[in-house]
Amino acid sequence: MAFILLHTCCAPCAIYSVRHLKEHGFEVTALWYNPNIHPFSEHQRRLDSMQAYAHSVGLPLIVVPGYDMIYYFRAVVGHEGERCRDCFRLRLSRTAQAAGENGCDAFTTTLLISPYQKHELLKQVGEEVGREHGVHFYYEDLRPGFRESHRVSRELNLYHQKYCGCVYSEWERFGKVKI
Numbered sequence: 411m412a413f414i415l416l417h418t419c420c421a422p423c424a425i426y427s428v429r430h431l432k433e434h435g436f437e438v439t440a441l442w443y444n445p446n447i448h449p450f451s452e453h454q455r456r457l458d459s460m461q462a463y464a465h466s467v468g469l470p471l472i473v474v475p476g477y478d479m480i481y482y483f484r485a486v487v488g489h490e491g492e493r494c495r496d497c498f499r500l501r502l503s504r505t506a507q508a509a510g511e512n513g514c515d516a517f518t519t520t521l522l523i524s525p526y527q528k529h530e531l532l533k534q535v536g537e538e539v540g541r542e543h544g545v546h547f548y549y550e551d552l553r554p555g556f557r558e559s560h561r562v563s564r565e566l567n568l569y570h571q572k573y574c575g576c577v578y579s580e581w582e583r584f585g586k587v588k589i
Contacts, residue, residue, distance in 0.1 A: 411435055411436070411437050412435060412436050412437070412515040412516060413436070413437045413439070413512075413513065413514045413515050413516075414431060414436040414437070414438055414439075414509075414514060414515060414516045414517065414518060414548060415439055415440075415441050415472075415505060415508060415509040415512065415514045415516075415517040415518075416428065416431065416438050416439070416440045416441065416517070416518055416519065416520060417440075417441050417443065417501055417502060417505040417517065417518070417519035417520065417521070418440045418441065418442055418460055418471075418519075418520045419444060419456075419519070419520050419521055419524075419575070420456050420459065420460060420520070420569075420571060421456070421459040421460045421462070421463035421563060421568045421569065422559055422560050422563035422568055422570055423520035423521070423523045423524060423556075423559060424440060424460065424463060424464075424469075424520050424559075425463070425559040425562050425563055425566075426523060426552065426555030426556070426558055426559035426562075427518075427520045427522070427523050427552055427555070427559070428440070428467070428469060430550075430552060430555060431518070436516075438469065438470075439469075439470040439471070439472060439512070439514075440460070440464055440469055440470065440471045440472070441471070441472045441473075441474065441504075441505050441508055442457055442460055442461075442471060442472070442473045442474060443474040443478075443501055443504045443505065443508075444456070444457075444501060444575060445477065445478035445479050445480075445481055445482040445500065445501075446479075446482045446497050446500070446501070446574075446575050446576040447575035447576070448479065448575065448576055448577040448580065449577075450477055450479075452571065452575070453477060453479075453575075455569055455571075456569065456571060456575075457473070458569070459568045459569035461473070462568070463563075463566070463568055466566070472508060472512075474504060474508075481500060482497065482500060482576070485497070485499070485500050486576075486578075490578055490589050491589055493576065493578060493589075494527075494528055494531060495531055495535060497576065498521070498531065498532055498535040498536075499535050499538075499539060501519070502517075502519060502532075502535055502536050502539045502547075503539045503542070503543070505517045505519065506539045506540055506542070506543035506545050506547070507543055509543070509545045510543045510544055510545045514545060515545075515546065516545065516546040516547065516548040517536075517540070517545055517546075517547060517548065518536070518547065518548040518549070518550070519532065519536070520552075522549070522550060522551065522552045522553075523552040523553060523555055523556050523559060524553070524556065525553050525556055526574065529551060529553075532549075533547075533549045536549060537549075572584075
């Protein structure tokens with residue numbers, strides 16, 4: 411059985427991702443590292459929901475301590491229109507590092523379930539940071555499970571966010587602007 415570290419962005423996206431990976435022979439451990447999520451109260455609400463879900467299904471969860479929002483802003487300020495690449499790099503680099511430290515065969519991310527994320531960019535960045543850290547990035551298009559995952563998460567009464575997480579996506583969603 412291959413050991414995979416799954417970067418998790420939120421509990422709703424983790425449900426199908428975890429089940430699918432287990433059904434395909436992976437032993438799954440989740441990792442929480444999302445310094446992009448703003449404000450801090452939103453970060454904590456998503457983390458609490460992820461911890462509750464992980465506990466309810468016996469999913470091992472590594473929580474990177476702290477709230478590294480300053481690293482996120484240092485990575486994206488000045489090129490906010492291309493912020494996703496830098497955000498993916500920040501989060502997937504930390505995941506790849508942890509995967510290497512924990513002897514994982516591979517790492518991946520729940521971002522791959524979202525129809526709103528840039529899959530080709532995720533794959534490219536994941537493979538780059540995987541090479542840098544000596545750990546294989548496992549890419550699979552999990553979007554077919556998006557609706558099911560969110561349906562189940564509603565049944566479980568897990569928190570559902572209304573935007574990607576960063577202040578820019580919040581602004582785009584609620585301010586009706588395009589950055």
